Amino acid sequence: MTDILIRNIDDDDLRHIDALAAELGISRSELLRRETKDLARRHALQQVTLDDIRRSVDLAQGVLDEDLMKQAWG
Incomplete structure (x- = not known):
C-alpha cells in the first residue's frame, strides 16, 4: 500500500x-x-458506461405499453 x-x-x-x-x-x-476507500468506491459507482445504458434500455422495454403494464400490475 502507498x-x-x-x-x-x-x-x-x-x-x-x-x-x-x-x-x-x-x-x-x-x-x-476507511473514508478514503468509501470515497473511491462512491466515485467509481458514479461512472455510467454505455453497457449500463444498454441494460437500462433493455429493462425499460414495454414500460409505456399500457396493456403490458395492466397485465403486470393487475
Whole structure:
C-alpha cells in the first residue's frame, strides 16, 4: 500500500476526525483509510458506461405499453 501525506488540515477538522475515530474505537489512520476507500468506491459507482445504458434500455422495454403494464400490475 502507498502512504500519503496531507498538508494544511484545519485543526478543528482534525479534532473532529480524532473524536470520531475515538468514538468508533479505531485509530485516525484507520478512519481515514476507511473514508478514503468509501470515497473511491462512491466515485467509481458514479461512472455510467454505455453497457449500463444498454441494460437500462433493455429493462425499460414495454414500460409505456399500457396493456403490458395492466397485465403486470393487475
